[in-house]
Amino acid sequence: MAVASKEITRIMATDCGSTTTKAILIEKKDGEYRLIRRGEAPTTVEAPAEDVTKGVLNAVGEIEDLELRKFLKSGEDGVLVSPDSADGVDIYMSTSSAGGGLQMTVAGVVKSMTGASAQRAALGAGAIVMDIIASNDGRLPHEKVADIRRLRPDMILLSGGIDGGTIDHVIELAEVIKAADPKPRFGVGYKLPIIYAGNKNARGEVKKELGEQAELKIVDNLRPVLERENLGPARDIIHEIFMEHVMAQAPGYTRLMNWAGHYVDGSWKQVPIMPTPGAVGKLIETVAKNENIEVMGVDIGGATTDVFSVFGNEGETVFNRTVSANLGMSYSVSNVFASAGYDNVMRWVPFHMDEADLRNRIRNKMIRPTTIPQMLKELIVEQAIAREALRLALVQHKELATGLKGVAQERTIGDAFEQTQSGATLVNMMTLDLLIGSGGVLSHAPRRSQAALMVIDAFLPEGITMLAVDSIFMMPQLGVLSEVLPEAATEVFDKDCLIRLGTCVAPVGVNRKAAVLAEVRITKQDGSSIELRIEPGKMHVEPLVAGEKVNAVITPAKNLDVGNGPGNEWTGELEGGVVGLIFDGRGRPFVLPEDDARRIEKLQEWSKALDIYPERFIDLEGGE
Amino acid sequence: MAFAYTPGLRVANHTVVRKERRLPLAGKTLVVAGDSVTADTIVAKTDLPGNVKMVNIANVLGLPPGDIPELLFVKEGESIKEDHVLGQTRGFFGLFKNTVRSPIEGTFESYNRITGQAVLREPPIPVAIDAYVRGTVTEVLENEGVIVESNATFVQGIFGVGGETRGELKVLTDGPADELTGDLIDESCRGKVLLGGSFVSYTTLNKAIATGVKAIIVGGFDDKDLKEFLGYELGVAITGHEKKGITLVLTEGFGRMNMASVTFNLLKSREGLLASVNGATQIRAGVMRPELVIPVDEAEKEKSSDKPAGAMDIGSNVRCIRAPYFGKLGMVEALPAELQVLDSEAKVRVLDVKFDNGEIVTVPRANVELIEE
Numbered sequence: 003m004a005v006a007s008k009e010i011t012r013i014m015a016t017d018c019g020s021t022t023t024k025a026i027l028i029e030k031k032d033g034e035y036r037l038i039r040r041g042e043a044p045t046t047v048e049a050p051a052e053d054v055t056k057g058v059l060n061a062v063g064e065i066e067d068l069e070l071r072k073f074l075k076s077g078e079d080g081v082l083v084s085p086d087s088a089d090g091v092d093i094y095m096s097t098s099s100a101g102g103g104l105q106m107t108v109a110g111v112v113k114s115m116t117g118a119s120a121q122r123a124a125l126g127a128g129a130i131v132m133d134i135i136a137s138n139d140g141r142l143p144h145e146k147v148a149d150i151r152r153l154r155p156d157m158i159l160l161s162g163g164i165d166g167g168t169i170d171h172v173i174e175l176a177e178v179i180k181a182a183d184p185k186p187r188f189g190v191g192y193k194l195p196i197i198y199a200g201n202k203n204a205r206g207e208v209k210k211e212l213g214e215q216a217e218l219k220i221v222d223n224l225r226p227v228l229e230r231e232n233l234g235p236a237r238d239i240i241h242e243i244f245m246e247h248v249m250a251q252a253p254g255y256t257r258l259m260n261w262a263g264h265y266v267d268g269s270w271k272q273v274p275i276m277p278t279p280g281a282v283g284k285l286i287e288t289v290a291k292n293e294n295i296e297v298m299g300v301d302i303g304g305a306t307t308d309v310f311s312v313f314g315n316e317g318e319t320v321f322n323r324t325v326s327a328n329l330g331m332s333y334s335v336s337n338v339f340a341s342a343g344y345d346n347v348m349r350w351v352p353f354h355m356d357e358a359d360l361r362n363r364i365r366n367k368m369i370r371p372t373t374i375p376q377m378l379k380e381l382i383v384e385q386a387i388a389r390e391a392l393r394l395a396l397v398q399h400k401e402l403a404t405g406l407k408g409v410a411q412e413r414t415i416g417d418a419f420e421q422t423q424s425g426a427t428l429v430n431m432m433t434l435d436l437l438i439g440s441g442g443v444l445s446h447a448p449r450r451s452q453a454a455l456m457v458i459d460a461f462l463p464e465g466i467t468m469l470a471v472d473s474i475f476m477m478p479q480l481g482v483l484s485e486v487l488p489e490a491a492t493e494v495f496d497k498d499c500l501i502r503l504g505t506c507v508a509p510v511g512v513n514r515k516a517a518v519l520a521e522v523r524i525t526k527q528d529g530s531s532i533e534l535r536i537e538p539g540k541m542h543v544e545p546l547v548a549g550e551k552v553n554a555v556i557t558p559a560k561n562l563d564v565g566n567g568p569g570n571e572w573t574g575e576l577e578g579g580v581v582g583l584i585f586d587g588r589g590r591p592f593v594l595p596e597d598d599a600r601r602i603e604k605l606q607e608w609s610k611a612l613d614i615y616p617e618r619f620i621d622l623e624g625g626e
Numbered sequence: 627m628a629f630a631y632t633p634g635l636r637v638a639n640h641t642v643v644r645k646e647r648r649l650p651l652a653g654k655t656l657v658v659a660g661d662s663v664t665a666d667t668i669v670a671k672t673d674l675p676g677n678v679k680m681v682n683i684a685n686v687l688g689l690p691p692g693d694i695p696e697l698l699f700v701k702e703g704e705s706i707k708e709d710h711v712l713g714q715t716r717g718f719f720g721l722f723k724n725t726v727r728s729p730i731e732g733t734f735e736s737y738n739r740i741t742g743q744a745v746l747r748e749p750p751i752p753v754a755i756d757a758y759v760r761g762t763v764t765e766v767l768e769n770e771g772v773i774v775e776s777n778a779t780f781v782q783g784i785f786g787v788g789g790e791t792r793g794e795l796k797v798l799t800d801g802p803a804d805e806l807t808g809d810l811i812d813e814s815c816r817g818k819v820l821l822g823g824s825f826v827s828y829t830t831l832n833k834a835i836a837t838g839v840k841a842i843i844v845g846g847f848d849d850k851d852l853k854e855f856l857g858y859e860l861g862v863a864i865t866g867h868e869k870k871g872i873t874l875v876l877t878e879g880f881g882r883m884n885m886a887s888v889t890f891n892l893l894k895s896r897e898g899l900l901a902s903v904n905g906a907t908q909i910r911a912g913v914m915r916p917e918l919v920i921p922v923d924e925a926e927k928e929k930s931s932d933k934p935a936g937a938m939d940i941g942s943n944v945r946c947i948r949a950p951y952f953g954k955l956g957m958v959e960a961l962p963a964e965l966q967v968l969d970s971e972a973k974v975r976v977l978d979v980k981f982d983n984g985e986i987v988t989v990p991r992a993n994v995e996l997i998e999e
Contacts, residue, residue, distance in 0.1 A: 044992060064975065067963045143680035143743070174741045181678040181735075181745050185651060207740065328862050333909055337861035361849035365880040366952070368863050369785045369909060373948040373993045374974060380949055381970035448971035616971065 010264065010487060012091040014065075014073060014081050015479035016058050017278055018045055018098040018258070021304030021332045021372050022442060023057035026479050027065050027073070027091070028494055035490040037498035040474050041065040044372040046254075053254035054098070055080075055261070080261040093264035095486065097478040098255070099278035099303065104128060104244045105327075107155040109135040109179070110225075111162035111171040115406075116200065119225045120161040122322070122402065123199070123233040127240035128277040130306065130327035135178065137162075137171045143178055150182035157194065157243055158184070158216075159236060160208070163201030165226045172204040176211040183215065193217040195243045199224040199236040219243075231406065244277065273486060279308045281481025282440065283323050285495065286310040288484065290319065292492075295435035298461075300392060301477065302441035304332035304371055307391055309399035313428040320428055322403035326395040331388060331443050332371030339364050342390035349594050350386035350459065352605035352619065353379075378619060381448070385456055388443040392460030400427045431464040432510065432565060438470045438477075438500070445475035450580045451543075451612045454503040464510045464590050465565035468577060469503040502548045504579030508586040509536060509562040516559035519587050524576070525553045536587040539604065541611040544585070546578025581612065635782040635877075635915060637889050637997060643778045643919050644764075647755050648771035650674065655766050663757040665792050665902055669772045670755045676748030679730050684742025686726040687715050691742030700734040707731050712744065758790055759902045760921040779896050779920040781877070781889055783843070786905030786916025787856070788873030789866050792819070793840035795893065795901045795920065799823035802890035805882070806844055808833045815839050819901045819918075821893050825882040826874075828854050834872055841873040841903040843893065843918060845953075846883035866906025866914075873905040875916040883953045886945060888997060896920045938996050944979060948993040955997070956981040 011030040016023060023046075027039045041064030046056035059078050066073050072089040075082045082090030106129040110116030113136035124131050132153045135146050150158075158179060162172040179196065186194050196216040198208045205220055212218050221235040255275070263272040279301070286299040290312035299310040307329040311322050328337040339347060344357060363383060367373065375381040404427050439445075439457045447453040453471045463469070476499050484491035509519045520536040527550070534542065546552060556564050556572040564572045576583055588608075595601045609615055653672020657663060683698075684691040698713040700706060710728040717723035728734070728746055735745040757763075761776030796818040798810045806822025808830040815837050822844035826834075828851035834842055853859055856868065877885050901920045908914035938944065942958045956979040965973045966988065975991045 144678055147678045147680075170741050173738060174743060177680070177736075177738060177741065177743055177745065181680065181747075183675055334862060336863060340859040340861040358848060358850050362880040363949070365785075365849045365852070366948070369879060369907075370947045370995070371909060374972065374990050375968075375970050376948060376990055376993060377950055377969045378971070381972070446972065448973070 009085070010092040010490075012093075013483065013487070013490065014062060014091040014094045015483055016061060016094075016096045017281075017476075017478040018054050018057060018096060019278065019303055019478075020099055020306075020330070021045055023054075023061045024475060024479070025058070025061035025065055026474075026476050027069070028483070028490060030490070034497070035487075035493045037474075037476070037494055039065045039069055040476070041068070053257070055254040055257050058096070058258065058261075080257075083264055085265055093273065093486065094262055095273040095479075095482050096258060096262050097276045097278045097281045097482045098258070099306075104240070104277075105130050105132050105153075105156050106159060106240070107131070107133045107135060107150060107153060108159045109162065109175045110200075111137050111168060111175070113139050115228070116161045116163065116225050118402070118404075119231050119233070119406075120159050120199070120236075122231070123161075123224050123236040124159055124240060125323055125325055125402070126233060126283075126321075127237040128244065128279045128325075129240060130325055132327075135175060137174060143174075143181075146178045147182040150179065150184050154184060154186070155194075156186060157240070158196045159240065160196060160198050160212075161200040161224050161236075163204060163223075164228055165202050165223050167201055169201060169204045169207065172200050173207050173211065176208050180211050180215060195219065197221060197236060197239055197243075202226075229406065241277075241280070273482075276478075276482040276485065278303075278478045279306075279323065279325060281478045282308065283310050283321070283481070284484060285477050285481045285491070286438070287312060287321050288492075289436070289438075289495075290321075293436075296430075296433055297436045297438065298429070298434055299438040299440065299477075300395065300444075300457075300461075302388060302391060302395070302439075302443055303330050304442070305330045305334050307395040307441070309395050311399065311403055311429060313403070313430060313433070315405055315428050320403075322399070322428065324395070324399040324402050326391075326398050329391045329395050331384065331391065331441070332367065334391075335364055335371070335387060336368040338387050338391045338394070341394055342387075347386055347390050349601065350389050350605070351383060352602055352609055353382075354598075354602070355383070378615065382615065382619065384443060385447070385452060389456055389460045392456065396429075396461055400429045403428045431462065431467075432563070433465075434463060434467055436468045436470060437461060437463055438472065440472035440475060440477050442475060445472050447471075449614055450501065450503055451614045454506075454581045454584060455608070455612050455614050457503075458506055458508075458584070458586060459592075462508070462590055462592050463506050464508055465563065466572070466574070466576070467506050467508075469506055469579070469581075469584075471501050471503060473499055473501045502577065502579035504543075504546065504548075504581040504584055505576045506584045506586055507536065507556065507564060507576070508588075508590055509558050509564050510590040511558075511562040511568055512589075513559050513561045516562070518559060519562055519589075520556050520558040520564060522557075522585065523555045524583075527552070534585070536585045538587055538589065540587045541608045542585045542587070543581060543612055544583040546576070546582050548579045550578045551575045552578075552583075584612070635784060635995065635997070636780055637782070637886070637892060638780045639892055640777065640922065641780050643759065643761075643776045643780050645758055645761075645774045645776070645919075646767075646771065647757060647774060648767065649755055649769075650753065652769045653753070654769065655772055657763045657766070657772060659763055659766055661763045662761075663763060663774060664760050665757055665900065667757045668754045669757050669763070669774070670770075671753065673750035673752050676732055676750050678735075679732075679746045679748070681712070681726065681729065681744045681746060682742050683713055683726050683737065683744050687713065687724045689715065692739050694742060695737065695739065698737065702734060702736050704734050705732070706734050706746065758792075758904075759919045760900065776919065776921045777923075779892060779918075779922055781843075781893060781918045783875040783877045783905075783907075783916040783918075784879055785863070785865075786873065786875040786907045787852070787865050788841070788868050788870055788905040790902070790904045790906075791840045791873045792900060792902045793817050795819050795821060795897050795899055797821045797894050797897045802845065802885035802887050806830060806842065811837050811839065813837065819843065819903055821890070821897075822885075823890065824884045827851060831855060831872065831874065835870070839872060841875065841901075841905070843875045843877065843903070845876065845878040845885035846881050847874065847876055848882075849880050852880075863907055863909040866904070866908075868905075873903050873916075875903060875905055875918065878953055879947070881952075886955060886997065888943075888955075893918070893920075896922070938977075938994075943997045944994040945997055946979065946989055946993060947995050948989075951979075951987060951989060954979075954981055958994075959986055961991075 013028040043060030081094040084090035108120035117136040290297040765773040804823035960978040
């Protein structure tokens with residue numbers, strides 16, 4: 003798919019999100035690819051437009067207005083791809099999550115084993131997993147049948163049994179699916195696609211059960227042996243079906259597909275539309291690989307929140323993606339509130355607010371999802387909700403990003419007393435090197451320090467962690483660009499996309515007597531040095547610009563850990579960012595004061611320490 | 627760019643409303659193109675497969691699954707009654723027999739020799755689809771449903787609860803700013819679709835249900851009341867399936883909100899006519915908003931507009947949909963291209979809106995919606 007990059011110097015890329023359509027213009031100037039301009043507009047799947055391309059025209063139109071050049075065809079019939087003219091671009095491409103996502107039900111024999119593997123396969127392919135059916139899920143067969151019918155998934159992934167293992171249980175699951183006779187959400191005439199990726203010895207029987215009734219696709223077992231997953235074939239076929247069946251349902255999508263492409267040797271070549279989460283995941287994986295670090299990325303959208311992570315596990319790096327289908331800042335905002343509860347949302351608001359007022363505000367955001375906070379008070383409330391959405395998404399990610407369960411472990415007699423289980427989470431906030439935030443609420447926070455504090459409050463990084471945000475929410479477009487022009491994607495990612503906020507230093511552990519959690523000695527590049535203390539319950543920011551590094555010696559108090567074990571000194575380099583070096587003495591585990599007045603006082607104190615809101619925010623409880 | 631696309635809700639005096647009436651599964655259509663239908667006309671019907679009951683016969687009889695088929699008294703596809711004997715062990719010398727009986731009436735669908743599981747299916751569930759609105763069948767979707775078209779007044783709401791219903795439209799409040807209070811509801815409201823003004827409370831809603839009101843159309847409702855009304859905290863905004871005995875449609879949003887006077891006055895002019903109402907809302911891809919369809923007799927053509935749907939330009943009528951001007955109506959005064967800094971410090975595209983009192987304010991473009999007429 004790679005094309006000669008010298009031919010392409012002007013790139014237009016859009017991401018049609020569930021709420022907003024974002025366009026970016028990239029151009030090669032003086033030998034390097036740089037972001038030139040961005041535009042955005044509400045996504046137009048709603049009436050009256052009901053056509054995703056209208057949002058694209060709007061977003062690209064905004065770039066036209068600002069650049070005073072033509073990027074749209076006359077009659078607004080697409081993006082102008084015209085390599086021989088001064089107007090237009092050389093290539094247009096797009097990602098999309100505006101089809102409402104891919105909704106799947108997965109099935110496996112044991113919920114935590116083949117069931118979890120099937121779930122990981124579906125999630126990795128960009129799906130929303132609505133239900134996991136398993137022989138041991140505690141439901142009676144007729145209850146499973148009822149649930150499959152009720153949920154009406156876009157497709158079903160059936161796995162179960164290692165190769166040569168159980169057949170009975172797999173057939174039982176196939177019977178349940180057959181009895182449910184589920185119909186696709188869209189189109190009465192279609193057969194529901196069912197993928198079988200289980201015990202190869204059960205293929206014949208599965209075919210007998212489901213072959214006639216469904217669009218059955220058989221691929222290699224996703225868990226051929228207990229010790230190994232083979233998710234690739236299942237993911238590929240899911241992706242294929244997704245493009246054919248689900249994306250095509252988004253209004254206007256077929257037109258968009260025709261717009262995306264470029265000329266190769268004078269003939270038109272389409273560039274496939276990539277699902278947004280797939281594109282972001284690809285980029286995160288590339289960063290971890292290029293820099294050889296552990297990375298976690300979060301993309302908080304309007305309808306869903308995706309968490310991506312690359313962590314080490316027994317000498318290998320493991321990529322995981324989870325999607326929290328109903329956690330998001332617009333379409334799903336009410337669900338964040340319902341899942342987290344009023345108290346959990348309110349604990350992040352640094353002023354008193356009437357519950358009825360808060361509830362109505364959140365609901366009005368839900369029913370008009372494309373609106374943005376005009377007033378500071380509304381912004382603060384949205385950022386409080388964002389913290390809870392991010393926190394819940396991380397909880398879900400930790401639960402799924404695990405080692406394989408059911409694998410026999412060799413134990414010494416000493417291990418027998420520890421009772422560690424296979425399948426523990428791979429997410430280790432202490433060893434995490436880089437945490438990247440993306441999505442409107444983080445990328446478009448009016449002050450970068452707001453994004454930093456939202457991410458710290460929600461993810462509670464431990465020890466030494468570099469924080470970054472996607473500058474203007476362009477990771478999806480760069481993900482799809484990396485498929486076509488990897489060099490351009492890397493260049494723009496480094497120079498224009500990734501904004502380093504700074505390093506967060508957070509001691510972990512309990513030492514109630516310590517008046518100082520850690521002593522820090524910083525030596526700057528010019529030889530000057532600073533000494534400071536991380537005090538319990540306090541936050542402190544030491545300015546250090548992006549790209550600049552200092553040498554640091556951090557000596558934690560007894561029982562406290564900043565990366566080298568409890569009480570052990572840490573020596574190394576700390577890198578700055580647009581916010582600076584952030585010293586978080588609020589403790590891990592982190593607990594907010596229960597007393598309301600004290601809580602508000604502390605929130606205001608931390609907000610001031612990071613300079614996240616204008617001073618007037620303290621008076622906000624009086625009204626707008 | 628001469629205009630911007632922006633989401634909006636339709637409030638149309640006369641328009642052609644096209645309704646697709648589709649079965650959940652393939653079935654039979656009962657009308658032909660050109661037929662006149664009333665809202666109650668059944669246009670298509672089908673049978674949904676009955677619910678399934680699974681019985682592990684091998685477990686019940688305590689035998690290996692492969693031994694069961696010769697002990698079965700029923701064949702696959704055979705009808706069964708409740709308590710019908712499905713199979714029996716031979717026992718010892720004719721004694722101590724184990725028996726397995728059907729827990730349901732229906733069909734013995736299949737038996738699996740590997741798992742020992744039998745699938746029993748309850749009788750089919752008949753489903754019929756009505757026309758929902760008075761009009762003409764313009765298209766038949768073979769085995770799937772029909773398209774019904776109607777010359778009607780059409781109003782979209784922003785959020786609703788409850789499914790399709792219909793009744794005669796009755797105006798209860800004097801104006802769009804008045805609350806629909808309980809004392810306004812009496813026996814004359816039974817079977818009616820009630821038009822209120824700015825607000826309805828949970829208490830009033832309950833009185834309406836008790837009185838047999840079919841639907842309520844108001845500006846706003848409190849979220850706290852919504853929780854009480856539904857009995858749970860609504861997470862994702864997908865509604866329409868609630869069986870609450872009433873359909874509620876909000877035209878403006880949550881809280882106490884004056885109904886747009888254009889909406890109120892239009893509906894008021896249709897008092898006494900039969901209104902088909904659907905509260906189903908889906909704020910997701912493939913967005914669905916609640917609606918009122920009031921078929922009218924005048925065969926007035928839809929006003930054609932030069933503007934593409936959703937296009938906003940100077941002079942367009944808009945509604946502010948976010949604080950601090952939430953609910954206010956005005957006219958677009960300017961569409962500056964440059965980004966501007968808001969109170970929240972965000973830098974965004976804005977527009978200037980002129981309110982009726984002459985006041986001009988600047989709001990983010992994302993925070994207005996078109997009032998489409």
